[in-house]
Amino acid sequence: MKAVLCKAFGPTENLVVEDVASPIPKANEILLDVHTASVNFPDTLIIQGKYQFKPPLPFSPGGEAAGVVAAVGEKVSHLKVGDRVMGLTGWGSFAEQVAVPGYNVLPIPPSMDFATAAAFGMTYGTSMHALRQRADLQPGETLLVLGAAGGVGLAAVEIGKAMGARVIAAASTAEKLEVAKRAGADELINYNEGSLRDRLKEFTGGQGVDVIYDPVGGKLFEEAFRSIAWNGRMLVVGFAAGGDIPALPANLPLLKGAALVGVFWGAFAQRQPQDNAANFKQLFAWHAEGKLNPLISQRFTLDQTAEAIDTLSQRKAVGKLVVQVR
Numbered sequence: 063m064k065a066v067l068c069k070a071f072g073p074t075e076n077l078v079v080e081d082v083a084s085p086i087p088k089a090n091e092i093l094l095d096v097h098t099a100s101v102n103f104p105d106t107l108i109i110q111g112k113y114q115f116k117p118p119l120p121f122s123p124g125g126e127a128a129g130v131v132a133a134v135g136e137k138v139s140h141l142k143v144g145d146r147v148m149g150l151t152g153w154g155s156f157a158e159q160v161a162v163p164g165y166n167v168l169p170i171p172p173s174m175d176f177a178t179a180a181a182f183g184m185t186y187g188t189s190m191h192a193l194r195q196r197a198d199l200q201p202g203e204t205l206l207v208l209g210a211a212g213g214v215g216l217a218a219v220e221i222g223k224a225m226g227a228r229v230i231a232a233a234s235t236a237e238k239l240e241v242a243k244r245a246g247a248d249e250l251i252n253y254n255e256g257s258l259r260d261r262l263k264e265f266t267g268g269q270g271v272d273v274i275y276d277p278v279g280g281k282l283f284e285e286a287f288r289s290i291a292w293n294g295r296m297l298v299v300g301f302a303a304g305g306d307i308p309a310l311p312a313n314l315p316l317l318k319g320a321a322l323v324g325v326f327w328g329a330f331a332q333r334q335p336q337d338n339a340a341n342f343k344q345l346f347a348w349h350a351e352g353k354l355n356p357l358i359s360q361r362f363t364l365d366q367t368a369e370a371i372d373t374l375s376q377r378k379a380v381g382k383l384v385v386q387v388r
Contacts, residue, residue, distance in 0.1 A: 065157035066367045069120040071111035074368040074375070077123075085154075085161040092141055092149075093133035094162050098180040099124045099155035101362075101383040102213065103277075103302055106375040108153060117153050123371070124155025124385070127162075128170060128179035138164035146170045148179040150187075150331070156367045156385055165335060171346045181213070181356045181382035182345075188299065188327040189217040190341045192275060193225060195330070196323045197295045201226030203272035204291070206262065208282060209302060210247065211238030213382045216357055218275045219245045221345075224353045227273070230265055232258065232282075241357065241380050258282060262289040270294060270318075283308035287320070294320040302377065357381030 063084050066077055087093045105123045107113040128148040131141055141147065141164060148170055149155075149162035170179045193199045205222040209215040210231035222229045223246040231247035233239050239250040251261045262271060270291035276283060279301035287296050287310060301307055315322055331338040348354045359381040362370040370383050 063158035064364060065122045066124070066364060067120045068109045068123055071109065071116075071119075074109065074372045077109065077368040077371075079365055079367075082157075084159045087133055087135045087161040089135040089137040090165075091135045091161045091163055092131050092138055092147075092167055094127060094147065094149055094160050094167075095130045095132045096127045096155060096158055096160055096387045097129040097176040099127040099385045099387055100180040100184065101370045101374050101379075101385065102126065102184050103300060103374065105371050109371070115152070122154045122157045122160070124157070124160075124367075125152055126150050126180060126183050127155035127160060127387075128176040129388070132159065135164065140164065141167060141169070146176070146179075148183050150183055150328070156364065156387075158364075158387055165332070168339075168342060171350065173346075173350045177358055177361070177384050177386070178356050180384055181358055182349075184327070185213040185217040185356070185382065186221070186345050186354065187331065187338070187341065188214050188325065189221050189275070190345055191327045191330050191338070192297045192299060192325040193218065193221055193273070194341060195337065196325050197273045197275075197297055199225050199227055199273050202228070204228045204230065204266060205273045205275065206230045206232065206271040206286065206289075207242070207247070207275045208232050208253075208286060209276075209278040210242040211380050212277065212302065213379075214277045214299060215275070216242065216245050216381055217354075219247050220354050221348075222275075224348050230262070230271065238380060245355075245357070253282060258285050259289050262286075266291070273297065275299060278302050279308050280305065281308075284310055284314075287314055287318075287322070290318050290320045292319050294318060296320065296322050297325050298322065299325045358384055360384075361386050
């Protein structure tokens with residue numbers, strides 16, 4: 063089979079496409095014929111050896127994929143050969159086949175094609191867990207989404223609206239904000255034009271925002287927290303801005319009566335699989351109702367995977383990027 067290989071940690075230029083042996087699934091795994099794989103921020107880190115885990119070299123990057131079950135391990139009972147599924151792989155998805163633990167695989171609802179399914183799991187799973195379990199977002203509350211035109215950001219906008227929140231979307235360009243508006247955002251802030259705090263004060267009548275969803279980190283982290291409402295919750299989702307991880311003066315949560323809340327969906331999905339399954343049941347229902355519509359802005363071939371990862375790392379992506387394997 064063909065696979066994108068990282069043979070040494072480094073930039074995307076080091077990635078190659080080669081023929082390798084197909085993986086042999088273990089007893090608790092399925093073998094997936096990959097149709098579409100999704101590009102996510104961890105892919106930009108894992109090839110540099112900067113992610114939470116370092117796969118043994120050589121390996122294929124790619125943390126999630128959708129396709130058809132080609133073989134089933136003896137301990138997997140909820141799937142069969144021929145099923146259309148989506149899987150969280152950690153790495154290995156930028157290849158024609160990948161072995162995936164059965165507990166990380168979900169059947170695709172009839173309303174979804176492979177590209178949508180590949181673009182759905184990590185972004186919507188993360189944002190749903192963040193807003194439901196970690197923030198306990200309530201109808202009528204105000205949600206601020208930073209990086210609102212990225213994959214997880216757009217998912218947070220759509221899920222926030224589905225949960226009944228008033229959504230304020232913040233992004234770096236007018237074009238990105240237009241995308242967030244089409245996803246349902248009620249108010250828009252270009253944080254390269256003027257003060258984020260001033261605009262939030264204007265939009266909330268000085269009360270602040272109830273929940274802040276931050277997948278970016280960077281210089282706006284503290285400024286956003288200073289705009290939080292009493293009993294507010296700030297969700298630490300990721301650090302796409304790069305550079306130093308932001309720090310927060312410890313007196314601010316005290317003065318605001320607010321919480322700084324970490325979001326680690328991958329660990330949640332493994333530790334609380336029933337809650338994760340319930341989240342996806344609701345997400346699939348909202349998708350069938352037309353409330354969730356993943357934006358796939360660019361599609362790449364397997365040979366163009368390095369370009370896809372580089373596009374994301376340069377923060378040039380709007381919505382989701384996918385690699386069309388079949």
